[in-house]
Amino acid sequence: MTSPDTVITALRTGHDSLAAAVSSFGGDELARPSGSAEWDVSEVLSHLGSGAEIARATLRAALDGDPAPGRDFMQSVWDRWNAMTREQRADGFARSSQALTELYESLGPGTRTSLRIDLGFLPEPVDVATAGRMRLSELTLHAWDVRVAFDEHATLAPEATRELLHGAPDLLGWAAKPERLKGEHAVVHVTTTEPASEFALRLGERISVDFDVAGEADGTLLLPAESWLRLVAGRLAPRHTPGSVATTGAADLDLLRHVFPGY
Template identity: 25%
Template sequence: MAKIQDRIDLIQGLSQRMHTFLVDLSEEDWDRPSACDAWQVGDVLGHLIGGAERQMESLRRGLNGDSGPPDGFVPLDAEGISANNARQYVALRQSLGDQLLTVFDQRYSELGRVLNTLGAGDWDKGCWHMRRGNMTARDYVDLRIQEMTIHDWDMRSAFDPDCRLDAESVGALLDIAPMWLGMTFRPGPAIPAPVVFRFELDSHPDRNHEVSVTGSQFQISTGSARDADALLRCDSDTYLLYMYGRIDSSSPRLKVDADPALMRQFEVWFKGL
């Protein structure tokens, strides 16, 4: 497990990387469709601003012993949360106008200061998250890295379809991937026997693993599954883009040994956000 300070520094590095990329965009560039459904490039940045604001508020409440939902919280299913987010952050982007990047810089500078005030005894305190419910302050840092890395790619790929994920963030996202699968799993009817999907990563063989799905539940394990129903081989970037729903199993970046219908079912069970 990486030191928490390394994770905080990574968040700050990602925000600076995004600023450097975005600062010279034209008005037309901000309006380009991103790789994130329903959002233009500017809308993605609005979402990242909102994410930093939510995290700081959740940390404030959590450090004061309140890890439950905020007043007025209305629970929604995953589809409802996504639809609400899509509308909310388009509106935020529009309200900020040409101050969008300035506010982004401000919020991530504030977030860095807040995270650097936490002491050793604070990182395991509970904080509220609308999808995860109660999660630790430490896990929330990982979630912020995840969102920043994937959405950085969402924006960059609008200009360069062959761009890669931030290299310094890939290791962190591989650490976070099991948590992400848990957040995106859509349980369905139980099936007679588990279906096993094996993932082999060319550049990180120590990360090879199996995902076993019973329809209503799933389990992740390591080791060699000789009886896997599906085998996927790829590099780390491709694995992460697949897991986060940015490409599907038909992508030529993936080497797939499986019935295409089985892979489509995996993408129903684990639907990227």
């Protein structure tokens, strides 16, 4: 199980890196199309800033023993951020993300182990490592959305990739669109580098990953771990795909991009 300490450290690194980059952005940079098809750079930062504000309120409620913030609170946060100018979104992201990161860092060793956090959309409260990892996923992928606006070869942060590669909760089934397989079934043997891992991607009515790779696969997929994370998050378009990615058999990248359209 991943330590909450390493997740929180990765959150700090991710925040500091993106906040430093954003601090130099002017109106033109904030208006550029991002890696998220429907948002400009400022809208990505709005999503990250409002998400940090909601996540901080949720963590604060767990610490205080209060109910998790409800939908009305979330909507009020989104409405306020949507009304901001591009520059206000950038400044607000830096403050809001910093505040959330500091609250995670303030948790003592016992709290990091024992606290359970009601996120409001999962069947039961989760531990600090899981809640932190979900924020780390959001921060890491959307930081890529910002960076790819300026560098089409941008990659995910290595420290975040290590934490997210096989972290709970498993959102693969939520992100995938199995109906796009049109009844086809396949098992793909996936091998990642940096970090190294091997696992089976099972494509069918339900899409899942497991570590039972002993059986014969219908195809193979070799790629950097960060590219795997971008693939299942809908962020591995051909122009953003490293030349080191190799496939055989049923591991057709166009099909996989279709099954994992992004979010």
